[in-house]
Amino acid sequence: MTAVVSLRNVAKSYLRGKQQVEVLHGVDLEIASGEFLALMGPSGSGKTTMLNLIAGLDQPTSGEVSVAGERIDGLSRAALAAWRARHIGFVFQFYNLLPVLTAEANVEVPLLLTNLSRGERRKRVETALQLVGLADRAKHKPNELSGGQQQRVAIARALVADPTLLVCDEPTGDLDRRSAEEIMNLLQALNRRQGKTIVMVTHDPKAAEYASRELHLDKGQLVDEAERRAA
């Protein structure tokens, strides 16, 4: 299978006050098309930083990041924004829906960055909402939906523009067990039936079980599974 994501010797450090904090150290990673990868690790291990680099929300201090066949580590902010619109669908822990918009208007937001006609946009929104089982909640605003429903709307929003990669940051972090299972089943179905490539950061081992591959980060480095178990 071809690699959709490729990280070569990626390092990332931040300035915290006057101190340089190394978050990732020389990470190498390949994610194949159609994979469902769960990134796990303790707080501060660099999971979210790595996810941000893959999603083009941040730039590495050194190393190469290629996603969807394109080097993105050198792109400008504006170019990265346009690139994200084409290739990345986001699912956030707190859903991040726009409170003043209805579910269907929220799902339509990424399509406003395309040249699709209004009719085409409407059709796609409808399909996406059907896919997540919320066609009957299209006219509801986020505050009229449960947490699980809101996250499903967020997934529909992430899918609607048919991105190369679905990036999920703790998608079940704010949900009860039952809703979390529903969301994980939905993500797994999207991966298995639609062939969507998914990268998910999670603390929850149960959520990680739905993924086709698990990777662990510790102190900014990917840890070998055997090493991890031994430790």
Place this chain on the structure above:
Amino acid sequence: MTLFKQIAAVTLMNFKSLPHRVGTSIVIVIGIAGVVAVLVSVLAMSTGMLETMEHSGRDDRAIVLRNGSASEMGSALGRDAARLVEDAPGIKRDSQGKPIASAEALRLLNLFRKEDGAEVNVTLRGVGPQLHTVRPEVKIVEGRMFTPAVTEVIVGKAAHAEFKGLNVGDRIKTRGATWTVVGVFTSGGDSHESGLMTDAETLIAAEQRGSVQSVTVLLESPAAFQKFKDALSSNPALAVDVSREREYYRRQSETIGKVIYIIAYVVGGIMAIGAIFSALNTMYSAVSARLREIATLRAIGFGATAMVMSVLAEALLLALIGGTIGAAIAWLFFNGHQVSTSAGGNAAGHLIFELSVSPALIVTGIVWACTIGLIGGLFPAIRAARLPVATALRAI
């Protein structure tokens, strides 16, 4: 195209979320409404006064004063000088060949304002027998015209409305005579409506003074002014200043007009600075309140320009609402409101005029409002655009 769509989409979302931020949004609206209301109201004073003074003059009329006199009150022309002026070339003549001119004497009367009882100096203007040809705009609207050689006066419409004791039949006592009000006149809304008129000879005789203050002449045409002026300037027997009437009245209102403008812009400017800070505060709050939305939209792929424009559009919308309210307040409460000032130039004595909230002033107010909104929105807009998305998402 996509950029416009982005801007429209984000702006629309901002507008839709405005009802959730009524409290902070009202601060900017009230602040700007206050600035515009004050600015437009004060400028309306200046505009109203200028309009009144501009109506007071015509290009085909000239006014002659003693050399070096800033206004009629400071001028004195002997009878011989007045006659020489009336004989000069360039003056239009009536059917009998007489020059159309009015040698005018001015005196100040002490009258009391109806509103607060304050004592105010009001001009009593003695005019020549050719008043109707020199000033055809003077029309009697109540009572009748004064009779020469009788101590009768006619009262300007604005003075009639402003002062006590100026009804037809009322009497006004001065040191030299008791004057009877016999009529009320209009003169096209000019400054003469703020005063009284009588026969010049009667006034001079009653006051026992021999001189007039000015001579106003009707010219053959506006172009004849130069001929008239040159003739007077080259006459060694005369030491006079000649002005077109419109120019003269404009000059009279220039100083006070400038003072009002300065007051308007200084007060308006100080208030505007306050409003800018309030707008900055409001828009920073708006950006902070929408940090999650902005970060999410940026993550999805919306550009920085769309964020800047949407914040600016929101600031502009609020400013426009504030500006419109401010202009409406100024118009409702002050347009057409009669005020008086004794500083309308000595020529006019106590000048009565209406505040004029003209369309141009409303535009000025709205431009000020938009400028305040844009400045107040700019820095928060830049903040929204520069927001590091990854950090902002994590901070939520």
